[in-house]
Amino acid sequence: MNSSDRAAEIARINAKLAEIRGSIRSRDGSVHIETDVAGRITKIWLADYAMDDGPDHLAKVIADTHR
Numbered sequence: 001m002n003s004s005d006r007a008a009e010i011a012r013i014n015a016k017l018a019e020i021r022g023s024i025r026s027r028d029g030s031v032h033i034e035t036d037v038a039g040r041i042t043k044i045w046l047a048d049y050a051m052d053d054g055p056d057h058l059a060k061v062i063a064d065t066h067r
Helices: 002-021 055-066
Strands: 021-025 033-036 041-046
Touching: 033 055, 041 055
Parallel strands: none
Antiparallel strands: 021 033, 033 041
16 A cells, blocks of 8 residues: 555545544433534534523533533
């Protein structure tokens, strides 16, 4: 395998890794988070009732769910 073949293979693997997503929902269902392979949030969904216990509680739920 020459260096250009290796570079193409690395690019292909990196492109596949970029497509990987993980997701989780908070225990109460108020937050659903999708992340990329590096753990960066790519999507976040909040239920209508997510703010019922206030913004500080919601921030904690988001952080705990993401962690």
